[in-house]
Amino acid sequence: MNQISPLAYVHPEAKLGDNNIIGPFCFIDKDTVIGDNNTFQNSVTVHVGARIGNNNEIFPGASISTKPQDLKFKGEHTTCEIGDNNSIRENVTISRGTASRGTTKVGSNNLLMECVHIAHDCIIGNQTIIGNSTKFAGEVIVDDCAVISANVLCHQFCHIGSYVMIQGGCKFSQDIPPYIIVGKEPARYFGLNLVGLRRRGFSNDTIENIHNAYRLIYSKGLKSEAIKEIQEKLPKCKEIDYIIDFITSSQRGIIR
Template sequence: MKQPLAYVHPEAKIADNVVIEPFVTIDKNVVIEEGTRIGSNATIMEGTYIGKNCVVFPGAVIGAVPQDLKFRGEKTTVEIGDNTTIRECVTINRGTVAKGKTIIGSNCLLMAYVHVAHDCVIGNNCIIGNATQIAGEVIIDDFAILSGLVAVHQFVHIGSHVMISGGSLVRKDVPPFVKAGREPVSYIGVNSIGLRRREFGNEKIREIQDVYRYLYQKGMNNFNALEAIEAEMPASPERDDIILFVKNSKRGIMRGYFPE
């Protein structure tokens, strides 16, 4: 259903039961799948794909060119999965030649005034709090929660099932299953509440806590901690996810918390 006061480019591909409210602008080379609703004054720009049953609130701008001076007009995209909600005045920029696309997964919630820069990859079931600002080429894995007013440095990797405290400045990689906060952003424990909500049992949570004791509480550097974890703890998907995350970290993982 398209309101007569909305503009939809004739080359846009809009499913029959998409709701488009007044004063929406939809550019060419846009695809919007069935069941999605686009709120008034939203702007959906060239190269945007929006999946099924999404809700885009008023004032959002999706698919604008990157805020990157190296961008030269190359054909790039924004891809948004199914059942994702994008609240008021969110901005999502499309990719650059670096990766070609910005990706937001399915079942995500991006609260008001969030910014997602070029070439970011946000997984499924993520919650991004109000006014959080995510720089270019950031990766956020599934089930991560970033509270309001978080600022994420470019190229940072945030692991799955992470909880980041409001107002945090995230300059280093945040490994999976943890809570992060304070300044500079630091390890403040395993995200046990979030893990229980996702049906992780107590034994599995204790295993994850044991892994992080090696990394953050035994006074070892990361290399020695990883060697000890591999030698002394049995393999499991969670243990191995943490090991691979730390080994592959390009910016280095966040520090432990050392009270003064």
């Protein structure tokens, strides 16, 4: 049975699962689907197009599936998909998609801290941590297990790789490849995220291979030369394949 405060509004066309707690002054609009065992604290707004999974906790002032802040948006039907076991803190805003991708996606087991903004058509993976007041412009992709500190500003269309650590206050407009630390102003490469990789159980041999790959990437003037040398000199493994695929597919170029 759901526990819905008499001071909350739930549209009669909204679809709710079981054992949800809907606090006072929450507003849940039509065309919304909410799973089981979610907790919406007071003053949470869930707009048209929201698709929310199970076991999420959403804190006061959060606004899910907001209308995109994109002048190209003409009212087309789009969605905002939230997975399971997320903690979405105070005043987080997550826009729904536009005709570009049709949906904004946030995976599972993420922590989105206070005042994070995720714009239209972003794709956020699983087990990420995103710090207070960090802002993502439209169509940003964040891969699994990234750690992004507070007050980070990310340009539209950027791609952030898995297991990165981004220093607070950074601004960037290029892609950030996996496994590294980025910091300073202007934002730049500062070596491997060694602490994060060890905490996640990466072996010393794997870390050494990743380190050697980035030594080649950041010592060569041409991307093609670095990729060729990595393929020739380093043992083949999924981490090296991921790095190569990430860099060769980058549309904005990688951060230096």
